[in-house]
Amino acid sequence: MTNESPECQDIHAHGGNIRTIEGVSDATLEKAARIFRALGDPARLRILTVLSQGEACVSELATKDQLSTVSQRLRVLHSEDIVRRKRNGKHIIYSLADRHVVEMILNALDHAGETPPAE
Numbered sequence: 001m002t003n004e005s006p007e008c009q010d011i012h013a014h015g016g017n018i019r020t021i022e023g024v025s026d027a028t029l030e031k032a033a034r035i036f037r038a039l040g041d042p043a044r045l046r047i048l049t050v051l052s053q054g055e056a057c058v059s060e061l062a063t064k065d066q067l068s069t070v071s072q073r074l075r076v077l078h079s080e081d082i083v084r085r086k087r088n089g090k091h092i093i094y095s096l097a098d099r100h101v102v103e104m105i106l107n108a109l110d111h112a113g114e115t116p117p118a119e
Contacts, residue, residue: 031080038080039104044073048096048105051083055095 039045047061047070062070074094077083082101083094096102 035080038076051096052102052105055093057091057093
């Protein structure tokens with residue numbers, strides 16, 4: 001006897017076993033997974049939280065002893081198109097790539113801060 005709901009039993013009986021979303025390619029799923037990996041580091045997430053308030057240069061995101069690690073973290077975020085950068089004289093200014101990134105960050109923080117319901 002199985003613990004599956006009748007709906008799941010019906011799906012499996014007809015050969016289906018995984019839901020797909022129309023129009024989502026394997027390449028899109030892989031890119032989304034890379035984005036989540038990039039977001040999965042607390043230090044990178046802290047940088048993104050600061051950038052959700054507005055653009056900043058590396059020196060505004062780190063103390064002197066953290067400059068190399070912040071730069072490395074920003075490179076990861078830039079490589080996944082999560083942040084954008086532009087040059088302003090000798091400074092490189094970083095910002096979030098688009099509104100989707102802002103929404104992801106805020107939604108993740110809201111979700112993480114929720115109190116789980118009592119079971």
